Amino acid sequence: MSLVVVGSVAFDTIETPFGKTNKILGGAGTYISLASSYFADNPKVISVVGRDFPGKYIRLLQKHNIDTEGLQIKGSGKTFFWKGIYHADMNSRDTIATELNVLEDFDPVIPESYQNTKFLMLGNLSPVVQRRVIERLKKRPKLIAMDTMNFWMDTCLEDLLKTISLVDVLIINDGEARRLSGEYSLVKASKKILSMGPKRLIIKKGEHGALLFDKKQVFFAPALPLEDIFDPTGAGDTFAGGFIGYLAKDGDISFDNMKRAVIYGSAMASFCVEKFGTERLVNLSQKEINKRVLNFIDLVQFNCRLADLF
Numbered sequence: 001m002s003l004v005v006v007g008s009v010a011f012d013t014i015e016t017p018f019g020k021t022n023k024i025l026g027g028a029g030t031y032i033s034l035a036s037s038y039f040a041d042n043p044k045v046i047s048v049v050g051r052d053f054p055g056k057y058i059r060l061l062q063k064h065n066i067d068t069e070g071l072q073i074k075g076s077g078k079t080f081f082w083k084g085i086y087h088a089d090m091n092s093r094d095t096i097a098t099e100l101n102v103l104e105d106f107d108p109v110i111p112e113s114y115q116n117t118k119f120l121m122l123g124n125l126s127p128v129v130q131r132r133v134i135e136r137l138k139k140r141p142k143l144i145a146m147d148t149m150n151f152w153m154d155t156c157l158e159d160l161l162k163t164i165s166l167v168d169v170l171i172i173n174d175g176e177a178r179r180l181s182g183e184y185s186l187v188k189a190s191k192k193i194l195s196m197g198p199k200r201l202i203i204k205k206g207e208h209g210a211l212l213f214d215k216k217q218v219f220f221a222p223a224l225p226l227e228d229i230f231d232p233t234g235a236g237d238t239f240a241g242g243f244i245g246y247l248a249k250d251g252d253i254s255f256d257n258m259k260r261a262v263i264y265g266s267a268m269a270s271f272c273v274e275k276f277g278t279e280r281l282v283n284l285s286q287k288e289i290n291k292r293v294l295n296f297i298d299l300v301q302f303n304c305r306l307a308d309l310f
């Protein structure tokens, strides 16, 4: 089923304890659409870049069967730039630079061929821009998912709450869930956030996995314990891309299928961190993905001894 992805397409400079990069391809929209492309048929991206954005990156997206008609190229501006440095534990990072450039006054344009999409994934952007996309779609998609971050809670909470009230699935990390709800317990946080509008909530906990909530149920997916973690940039976006791409594959949005989608999202994120930037994401085979999903099944499967229970 059709999928539209909205999010930054960017230049990133990344420094981790294992090395550093020059300006490489990054951005939430890039990670989401690349990850989703392994499941969804012809995902469509909406974003903006500047005149400095190399054609080879656009061709790379197209090679992954990503529709770039909605990727605006602003002749008069520069592409969004982000630089981050990771601490030794790789769990925390400092943002050294955020140059919005063409993203500053981004006005999303929705090509006619993107209308009637069944799935919409709103990557982390201003909630006003995210809402504008929803409003500019002539028909409400079957499922709208959205990511956000603390920055928007601090600077435009009212707008953020308005946008959150319009979506079906909110995907945030544990710190953001606590900030948004004012609750430390993630169970209490989920109740409060689900009362804001979304039917489902995913709380990502980095190397400790992810939780999927609706009003009645909760599901937990671990993160795969990995020997080598090279660069966590984009892992959250890659998770979201794998999740929404898997759902868009056949359109089943039941809680049970969302559990599977959370595992596929986690599997994609586990690849993302193994190399710098998008390097690992651009050369995956279906066989590798399947093998990794089987690793997840092995990781959580165990048998109860009936004698212990009765």
Ligand code: AMP
Binding pocket: 008, 010, 011, 012, 026, 027, 028, 081, 082, 098, 124, 125, 232, 233, 234, 235, 236, 237, 238
């Ligand atoms: P993550 O590691 O999941 O937080 O995502 C990192 C990606 O988000 C990088 O590729 C950045 O280019 C992008 N990014 C960082 N800050 C912003 C921002 N304020 N708006 C949009 N994208 C951003």
